[in-house]
Structure formats: structure tokens, C-alpha cells
Amino acid sequence: MPSLPSLGLRNRAARGIARAVAAPTPSPAYVIDCGVYVDGVRLPGTWSHSAAIEEVRARGTGFVWIGLHEPDEGQLNVLAETFGLHELAVEDAVHAHQRPKLERYDDTLFMVLKTVRYIANEKLTANSEIVESGELMAFVGREFVITVRHGRHASLGQVRAQLELDPEQLRLGPAAVLHGIADHVVDTYLEVTEAIQDDIDEMEAAVFAPRTRLEAEQIYLMKREVLELRRAVMPLAKPLQRLSEGYTPLVPEEVRSYFRNVEDHLTTVSERVASFDELLTTLVDATLAKITLQQNTDMRKISAWVAIVSTPTMIAGIYGMNFDVMPELGWKFGYPATLLVMLGACVTLFKIFRRNKWL
The missing domain is CATH 3.30.460.20 (CorA soluble domain-like)
Incomplete structure (x- = not known):
């Protein structure tokens, strides 16, 4: 100024x-x-x-x-x-x-x-105020x-x-x-927007970094605080414009040009706040997509382990029905052969899932 x-x-x-x-x-x-x-x-x-x-x-x-x-x-x-x-x-x-x-x-x-x-704030919580x-x-x-x-x-x-x-x-x-x-x-608006810009940059880096967990609630909290800033900034544009245009004789011509300069600075702040809102909306979408992807990955792992465990469970269930006439009941190698079949099936399934990056 x-x-x-x-x-x-x-x-x-x-x-x-x-x-x-x-x-x-x-x-x-x-x-x-x-x-x-x-x-x-x-x-x-x-x-x-x-x-x-x-x-x-x-x-x-x-x-x-x-x-x-x-x-x-x-x-x-x-x-x-x-x-x-x-x-x-x-x-x-x-x-x-x-x-x-x-x-x-x-x-x-x-x-x-x-x-x-x-x-x-070192860490954002539901009660944090930015x-x-x-x-x-x-x-x-x-x-x-x-x-x-x-x-x-x-x-x-x-x-x-x-x-x-x-x-x-x-x-x-x-x-x-x-x-x-x-x-x-x-x-002071400019100073606050610069500080918020740093916070949003850190959030953006955390969202798109691998193996990081950023809760969507933290982004929603930042979005709430940006809205608080927006309510302070946006309505001020009209009063400054009126002061710079000769709304009252209490503001002489020598001062009006300085109000126009303040109005220009406010425009810069308004543009920053609008960009914050759009960027935070994008980060929310990216975070939700990342959470969905993580959930899908977890479900694949769970499904893979269920398939591995279900194979020996099925074999043990069949031979645990205690019928009198069943194949290999009288075979002396029946027990170790069954264990080997179970182990072989589990190892085979594990390798298949690992090769397909389910585990």
C-alpha cells in the first residue's frame, strides 16, 4: 500500500x-x-x-x-x-x-x-479454531x-x-x-490467507502422498474456517467500492484513490478465498476416493485369506462327518495325505493371490 x-x-x-x-x-x-x-x-x-x-x-x-x-x-x-x-x-x-x-x-x-x-494448530480436531x-x-x-x-x-x-x-x-x-x-x-486478511495457503499445501501433499492417512474431517474443518473467512471478506467489497466512488463528501477526492487501492487488495484476498474453497472441495473428493481405494484393497486381502482358510476347512468338514463308508478311511496314509493336500492348496492359493497383488 x-x-x-x-x-x-x-x-x-x-x-x-x-x-x-x-x-x-x-x-x-x-x-x-x-x-x-x-x-x-x-x-x-x-x-x-x-x-x-x-x-x-x-x-x-x-x-x-x-x-x-x-x-x-x-x-x-x-x-x-x-x-x-x-x-x-x-x-x-x-x-x-x-x-x-x-x-x-x-x-x-x-x-x-x-x-x-x-x-x-499442531493437530486439527473437531474443536479446533483456525x-x-x-x-x-x-x-x-x-x-x-x-x-x-x-x-x-x-x-x-x-x-x-x-x-x-x-x-x-x-x-x-x-x-x-x-x-x-x-x-x-x-x-490482516492477506496475512491470514497466506497462513491458510500453507496449511492447505500441507494437506494437499498429505492427500496425494502414498501410504498416508488424512481424515476427511480435517479437510471439512478447514473448509468451515475458510467459509468463516469468506463471510468476513466478500461483503466488504461493496462498501469499499462506494467509498472510492464518491459515496459521501466526507471522503475527499485525495482519499478516494487510496480506497481504490484497498479495494484492489481485497480483490486479491477474495480470489484467494475462492480458490481455497475450490481446492478443498477437490481434496475432499480425492480423500474419499483414496479411502474407497483403501477399502477395496482391504476387502481383497480379506477375501484372499478367506479363500485360503476355506480350503482346509472344507476338507476337514467333509472328513469330520464320521460316515462309516468313506474313501481312504482305512488307508494308513490317509491322515498325512489329507494334511499335505490342505497345505498344498493353501500354498498354491497364497502364491496366486500374491502374484495378482491381492496380498
Whole structure:
């Protein structure tokens, strides 16, 4: 992903940007971070959400970026009153379990993204989890960005730090933050697909290697996890396309091209996920065919041994009927001759089956 040009800080303190007063009220525990950004530079101090937006409105420039982690309805309603968030979007952000989407409420954008994380497993079982998913919601207005994160992963601390190192990008406003978040999420998709590709390559090698036993349940499990990834990736294409096409004036022309780049990366991920699904279906068919072939081989071996054992059993059964008049009953060589016939028949059948590769 190309980065926007950065012009450095250029002695912003001399331009009067560093005027900031620390808020008297500390941030609640569910607030991960709250920062005020003016002309691409974060103002020093610890801010409450109300003090932060007041500072921005008093200056008439800049924006607030607030990061939340799994707030409840009451906690998010406090911010909704201050920033004018729509009640339907607030409800979605609290309860999560949403598909990726983009909605516009008056002068506010509400975007939902699915986050994913790859979990390595030494051995796959029915309870194994390969792709752990979470959710990330973003409220974007002219003066603020509010992110709500659900799940134990997908922290935005790295995104915030990278953006703060590039004041020229932050100067573009909340839309640049939304781009940074979407870019980060799609980059994690790429990382997860690369890890899954390695797992599928190992499965493919095991399926087509001789004398290996790979249970079909393991492939079905991988297919289930790929579907989980697909539910996160595929619906995001439409929101990114709308952002890149000027869906809202909140996204300036300078940022739209960067959303198009993220959309291209998402297309790459979508193609990989689709190929995973097709390849896993092929591996399932190959595994079932291999199991069927193994079963046929086992049945041939069983049939061969049954034929070998049935020959002496038949002879012993005939001579065990204890009739008074039977051939060779009175012959003194009858017993050893019968044993030799049994042994000869078994050896002959064994050689025939071995030559035909049944044994």
C-alpha cells in the first residue's frame, strides 16, 4: 500500500497548533485512547470525549479520534449524545454480529468491518479454531472518528501510531483514519490467507502422498474456517467500492484513490478465498476416493485369506462327518495325505493371490 506524502512537522509549535489544555476528566476504562488532531498533529494532554470535541469546535479545525473496546449500550449512548450518533448505528455497534457494511446517517458514516486472526494448530480436531473473527465499527463525521472494537485481537494502536508519524495523511481528516483502518484490516486478511495457503499445501501433499492417512474431517474443518473467512471478506467489497466512488463528501477526492487501492487488495484476498474453497472441495473428493481405494484393497486381502482358510476347512468338514463308508478311511496314509493336500492348496492359493497383488 503506498503511503501518502509526508512533509514532516515543520515546526508546528511555532504555528500555534500545540495549544492544548488537558481535560480534567480521565477517560473511562472502555476508552482505549482519545486524541485531538489539528493540522495532522496530535495535541498533547489527556482528553475526555466532551473536552476533546469542545477543543476542536473552539478551534474550528481538526478532529477527535476515540477508540473504544466492547462498550455497553449505556456507555456508548453517552458518546452518542455528544456526537449525535444515530440510535440504529449505536445499537449495531453495541450488539455486534453484523455483516460488513457502510451506511450513512445524516452527516455521519457508519462502517462495519470483520477482523480475523489466524490461530496455529499442531493437530486439527473437531474443536479446533483456525480463523478467529471479531468486529470493528467506525463512526465518521466531519469532526470525529469513533472506533468500536469487539474481540480480543485487531488492536488499532499500530494504525494510530503509524498515522501519527505521517501528519500529511492525518491532515486529510477523519477519512484518512477510516482509510488507515480499512487498509489495516485488509492487510490482516492477506496475512491470514497466506497462513491458510500453507496449511492447505500441507494437506494437499498429505492427500496425494502414498501410504498416508488424512481424515476427511480435517479437510471439512478447514473448509468451515475458510467459509468463516469468506463471510468476513466478500461483503466488504461493496462498501469499499462506494467509498472510492464518491459515496459521501466526507471522503475527499485525495482519499478516494487510496480506497481504490484497498479495494484492489481485497480483490486479491477474495480470489484467494475462492480458490481455497475450490481446492478443498477437490481434496475432499480425492480423500474419499483414496479411502474407497483403501477399502477395496482391504476387502481383497480379506477375501484372499478367506479363500485360503476355506480350503482346509472344507476338507476337514467333509472328513469330520464320521460316515462309516468313506474313501481312504482305512488307508494308513490317509491322515498325512489329507494334511499335505490342505497345505498344498493353501500354498498354491497364497502364491496366486500374491502374484495378482491381492496380498
